[in-house]
Amino acid sequence: MSRIRAENTRPEVLIRSALHRMGYRFRLHVRTLPGSPDIVLPKLKTVIFVHGCFWHRHPKCKYAYNPKSRIDFWQTKFRRNVERDQAVIKKLRALGWKVKIVWECQVPELIRCPEKLDRVVRR
Numbered sequence: 001m002s003r004i005r006a007e008n009t010r011p012e013v014l015i016r017s018a019l020h021r022m023g024y025r026f027r028l029h030v031r032t033l034p035g036s037p038d039i040v041l042p043k044l045k046t047v048i049f050v051h052g053c054f055w056h057r058h059p060k061c062k063y064a065y066n067p068k069s070r071i072d073f074w075q076t077k078f079r080r081n082v083e084r085d086q087a088v089i090k091k092l093r094a095l096g097w098k099v100k101i102v103w104e105c106q107v108p109e110l111i112r113c114p115e116k117l118d119r120v121v122r123r
Contacts, residue, residue, distance in 0.1 A: 011107040012038050012050040018111045022118060033097070035088030046098040046121060049085075053104045057082050061105055 037047035053063035
């Protein structure tokens with residue numbers, strides 16, 4: 001697990017590139033905000049997390065499968081990840097930030113259709 005990246009993952013880089021092409025300007029991994037969001041759009045007071053479906057348990061997603069070995073370890077890990085995500089979102093909203101989640105499985109569609117990505121950012 002030490003090889004699993006927390007920042008600059010392929011889906012995150014693709015979303016950042018698409019946002020930049022669309023004219024958005026942003027900050028990356030702002031450590032002063034709870035959860036160190038992947039993308040911070042200060043002018044819109046919006047943060048975007050690019051979540052991996054496996055690690056953050058995207059509901060009903062084929063990539064959020066359960067490993068066959070060490071079941072207790074994985075269930076505990078996944079539960080803690082989801083609980084931490086919910087706590088971070090709650091803290092950010094309390095600070096007045098809009099929180100957007102982009103799932104790994106949504107990335108190809110969002111970069112193919114910038115209008116959809118724009119709707120995600122602005123809704």
